Amino acid sequence: MIETVSSWMTDELAIYRDNVARFVAAEMVPMDALWRSRHHVGREIWRRAGELGLLCADIPTEYGGAGGDFRHEVVLYEELARRGLSGLGQGVHSIAAHYLLNHGTERQQREYLPRLASGELIGAIAMTEPAAGSDLRGIRTRAIRDGDHYVVNGSKIFITNGYLAGLVLLVVKTDSERDSKGVSILIVETADLAGYRVGDFLDKLGQKAQDTTELFFDDMRVPAENVLGGEEGRGLHQLMSDLPYERIIVAVQAVATMEGALTETVRYTRERSAFGKPIAEFQNTRFKLAEAATIARIARTFVDRCIEDIVNGRLDTTTASMAKWWTTDMLQQVLDECVQLHGGYGYMNEYLVARMFADARVTRIYGGTNEIMKEVIARSL
Numbered sequence: 001m002i003e004t005v006s007s008w009m010t011d012e013l014a015i016y017r018d019n020v021a022r023f024v025a026a027e028m029v030p031m032d033a034l035w036r037s038r039h040h041v042g043r044e045i046w047r048r049a050g051e052l053g054l055l056c057a058d059i060p061t062e063y064g065g066a067g068g069d070f071r072h073e074v075v076l077y078e079e080l081a082r083r084g085l086s087g088l089g090q091g092v093h094s095i096a097a098h099y100l101l102n103h104g105t106e107r108q109q110r111e112y113l114p115r116l117a118s119g120e121l122i123g124a125i126a127m128t129e130p131a132a133g134s135d136l137r138g139i140r141t142r143a144i145r146d147g148d149h150y151v152v153n154g155s156k157i158f159i160t161n162g163y164l165a166g167l168v169l170l171v172v173k174t175d176s177e178r179d180s181k182g183v184s185i186l187i188v189e190t191a192d193l194a195g196y197r198v199g200d201f202l203d204k205l206g207q208k209a210q211d212t213t214e215l216f217f218d219d220m221r222v223p224a225e226n227v228l229g230g231e232e233g234r235g236l237h238q239l240m241s242d243l244p245y246e247r248i249i250v251a252v253q254a255v256a257t258m259e260g261a262l263t264e265t266v267r268y269t270r271e272r273s274a275f276g277k278p279i280a281e282f283q284n285t286r287f288k289l290a291e292a293a294t295i296a297r298i299a300r301t302f303v304d305r306c307i308e309d310i311v312n313g314r315l316d317t318t319t320a321s322m323a324k325w326w327t328t329d330m331l332q333q334v335l336d337e338c339v340q341l342h343g344g345y346g347y348m349n350e351y352l353v354a355r356m357f358a359d360a361r362v363t364r365i366y367g368g369t370n371e372i373m374k375e376v377i378a379r380s381l
């Protein structure tokens with residue numbers, strides 16, 4: 001009863017989900033402990049996901065994608081999130097692909113999308129800098145035109161897929177005199193690129209298998225034809241127009257994590273006993289689980305509606321921002337109860353709910369902080 005059949009499911013998607021679930025259970029779950037210990041998932045699993053058609057599932061086949069829609073993407077997000085697998089930065093990878101699909105030139109799309117879909121290239125998006133996170137207009141990484149190249153200097157921090165990324169969509173200032181019109185996105189192919197350096201794995205509270213790093217650019221030369229869309233100064237506009245897609249991904253992951261945590265907690269509390277009966281039979285446990293299941297169901301209903309809306313091209317930034325802040329705040333509450341109901345075991349990384357609890361904290365911070373989400377919503381009122 002915790003996981004319901006979504007309104008957008010079809011028979012075809014149900015078969016797809018079975019295949020995805022089998023792959024995730026057989027080839028990813030057993031690897032998670034190793035991935036967490038070394039702080040990255042490795043390139044092989046990306047290649048494998050590419051072979052199976054799971055990357056860029058909603059990118060048209062003419063660009064090497066699977067030709068599905070956002071629901072196919074959702075299936076993979078859900079199957080990963082329910083199992084607490086936070087290492088594969090597939091959300092960011094897909095967002096990078098969508099920047100190319102929505103804003104790239106035909107050449108850029110043909111050159112990079114098939115390689116993202118096959119897993120040959122792993123995508124990253126580099127916006128945040130040490131002195132500029134929520135307020136992106138404060139970025140300092142500069143790209144100065146020099147003939148048919150840009151020369152880039154600066155650094156980025158907290159970059160998901162930073163260690164493995166072969167393709168970085170890099171947000172830079174191309175004109176320091178102009179405010180919003182001075183920002184551009186450069187498509188940076190990182191292999192053997194002089195002046196490009198990846199920092200150490202960042203020591204995070206959670207998401208230990210995710211290769212989040214700093215990136216450094218020191219007189220790094222990028223071909224001028226690699227400015228996204230072929231025209232300077234459109235970076236902020238490009239970033240803004242893809243926000244609903246990015247925010248709904250975080251919300252989808254949040255709901256699926258709630259459902260996975262609840263299923264596990266129901267199972268655990270039935271097996272564990274105290275004072276002569278299963279923990280699940282105490283009224284407190286029953287009420288806490290009932291409350292959490294209600295939150296998960298409300299979140300599921302809202303997010304399913306957002307998924308339908310994005311498939312039909314009508315999800316707006318305000319609604320996606322509501323989904324992002326609310327589901328991630330609720331996720332934290334639900335996980336806190338799940339940890340509590342596990343007692344001391346809930347604090348041990350060996351247990352799914354402990355890993356989920358630590359992994360989830362950042363979802364209220366990244367993808368735009370929840371405070372910024374509320375700013376966006378308030379502005380629309």
Ligand SMILES: Cc1cc2nc3c(=O)[nH]c(=O)nc-3n(C[C@H](O)[C@H](O)[C@H](O)COP(=O)(O)OP(=O)(O)OC[C@H]3O[C@@H](n4cnc5c(N)ncnc54)[C@H](O)[C@@H]3O)c2cc1C
Nearest residue numbers: 125126127128132133134158159160365366367368369371
């Ligand atoms: C694990 C992880 C992965 C990440 N992945 C990426 C990535 O792949 N690419 C990328 O570019 N970035 C990434 N980030 C960066 C993330 O998006 C930023 O951390 C986030 O946008 C907040 O920026 P900041 O850390 O500079 O915080 P700040 O902007 O300094 O904010 C600090 C606090 O002030 C609040 N605040 C700021 N402005 C306002 C306001 N106007 N009103 C009210 N409160 C406000 C914030 O909500 C927050 O609570 C990642 C971060 C983490 C931790």
